[in-house]
Amino acid sequence: MYTILKDKGFTLATADENAEYIVVNTCTVTNKADVKNRNIIRNAIRTNPGAKVYVTGCYAETDKEVLQNIPGVFGVFGNTEKSSLPYQILADWEGKSYSQPPNLDRFSYSDVLPEGHTRAYLKIQDGCNRKCSYCKIPAARGLGVSRNYGDIIDQVKYLQDNGVGEIQLTGVNLGWYRLENGDKGFLNLVEDILKVLEYSRIRLSSIEPPDVGSGLLDLMQHPRFCKFLHVPIQSGSRKILKDMRRTYHPDAFRTRIELAKSKLPNLFLGTDVIVGFPSETEVEFQETKQLLIELGFAKLHVFPYSVRKGTSAESLGDPIPGDEKKRRVLDLMALSSELHTKYAKSAIGKTFEAILENDGRLVTDHYLKGRLPETFPIDTLQKGQFVDVRCEEYFPAKDKEGEFLFTFAR
Numbered sequence: 054m055y056t057i058l059k060d061k062g063f064t065l066a067t068a069d070e071n072a073e074y075i076v077v078n079t080c081t082v083t084n085k086a087d088v089k090n091r092n093i094i095r096n097a098i099r100t101n102p103g104a105k106v107y108v109t110g111c112y113a114e115t116d117k118e119v120l121q122n123i124p125g126v127f128g129v130f131g132n133t134e135k136s137s138l139p140y141q142i143l144a145d146w147e148g149k150s151y152s153q154p155p156n157l158d159r160f161s162y163s164d165v166l167p168e169g170h171t172r173a174y175l176k177i178q179d180g181c182n183r184k185c186s187y188c189k190i191p192a193a194r195g196l197g198v199s200r201n202y203g204d205i206i207d208q209v210k211y212l213q214d215n216g217v218g219e220i221q222l223t224g225v226n227l228g229w230y231r232l233e234n235g236d237k238g239f240l241n242l243v244e245d246i247l248k249v250l251e252y253s254r255i256r257l258s259s260i261e262p263p264d265v266g267s268g269l270l271d272l273m274q275h276p277r278f279c280k281f282l283h284v285p286i287q288s289g290s291r292k293i294l295k296d297m298r299r300t301y302h303p304d305a306f307r308t309r310i311e312l313a314k315s316k317l318p319n320l321f322l323g324t325d326v327i328v329g330f331p332s333e334t335e336v337e338f339q340e341t342k343q344l345l346i347e348l349g350f351a352k353l354h355v356f357p358y359s360v361r362k363g364t365s366a367e368s369l370g371d372p373i374p375g376d377e378k379k380r381r382v383l384d385l386m387a388l389s390s391e392l393h394t395k396y397a398k399s400a401i402g403k404t405f406e407a408i409l410e411n412d413g414r415l416v417t418d419h420y421l422k423g424r425l426p427e428t429f430p431i432d433t434l435q436k437g438q439f440v441d442v443r444c445e446e447y448f449p450a451k452d453k454e455g456e457f458l459f460t461f462a463r
């Protein structure tokens with residue numbers, strides 16, 4: 054959105070300036086996200102008198118009325134109308150009536166080069182056809198839709214030709230990607246993307262457990278495919294997974310992760326976990342914790358359960374007290390730090406390909422982050438450039454990921 058407006062002369066307001074237009078892009082994955090959104094919107098209105106405040110994103114899709122009733126909100130655009138928002142702002146600025154540009158759809162944002170050309174997100178899919186009992190995403194994003202196959206390949210070439218180092222494929226449910234005529238699916242797409250990659254590398258944002266199979270893992274052997282998988286487990290208990298209406302059980306999850314680890318040495322494994330689901334007792338929580346330890350994840354994203362309006366789990370209420378959920382969250386966050394440190398230590402002495410980020414940090418294909426020694430002449434490297442680095446030392450940090458000290462290998 055900003056790139057479209059920047060081309061027309063708009064600039065980003067600093068925190069001290071009074072903005073004329075404000076766009077709040079919302080999330081609605083948890084109750085906490087909704088509360089945060091409303092606070093951000095009210096704060097933006099209060100601190101920018103006279104600004105026209107537009108709200109878009111998932112919360113705007115599911116709770117339009119709530120947002121329209123906040124005094125000072127100028128416009129609310131759900132996900133399906135999101136692509137038109139910068140053009141609506143432009144029309145308002147020019148005092149013209151809005152007319153929709155041709156070929157505008159919900160994948161219209163991707164022709165944008167990232168600042169510094171380091172990493173770009175390429176959305177290939179949106180929406181979800183599953184019905185996990187806790188999840189509001191299908192309501193916010195609708196049923197699965199896939200981006201045009203040829204457009205994706207063209208976009209990969211465009212990003213690569215413009216020197217973007219890493220292209221991250223994103224979507225709500227990547228493995229669901231398929232063309233309507235059933236001709237080609239996600240694996241065909243990835244295979245064809247790999248054929249055009251010479252310089253850039255690709256990374257998957259997240260992939261559902263049933264999609265982690267030999268087909269994908271064999272493609273991941275490709276040198277331009279980052280050795281990184283984020284596979285949401287949500288729970289390690291068979292009973293809770295059933296109540297969550299997930300489509301796998303812990304043994305099947307374990308088999309898939311073990312296969313991934315055997316085919317891809319040093320694979321970085323991340324996952325999402327929900328704690329405090331209404332039927333989760335201490336027994337099920339411990340089952341989850343044990344499985345997370347056993348599978349050796351490198352990073353856990355932990356969420357306390359919150360009731361989402363319109364989901365099938367809404368009828369179960371929210372019987373687990375907030376303090377208890379908090380205890381389980383903190384317990385798993387501490388586990389996440391431990392697991393990350395263990396994974397990081399296993400990388401010491403190894404060499405990986407890393408990309409130089411805008412802030413001077415380097416990120417390897419295995420998603421290890423760190424810096425070169427202060428004495429290294431970093432100015433001799435360009436932002437977005439690939440270099441091989443050796444993991445020398447790891448410095449853990451409290452409640453967040455630590456950082457590596459790398460040395461320059463090539």
Ligand code: SF4
Nearest residue numbers: 181183184185188190
């Ligand atoms: S797979 Fe389940 S959790 Fe993920 S978006 Fe679809 S319904 Fe939500």
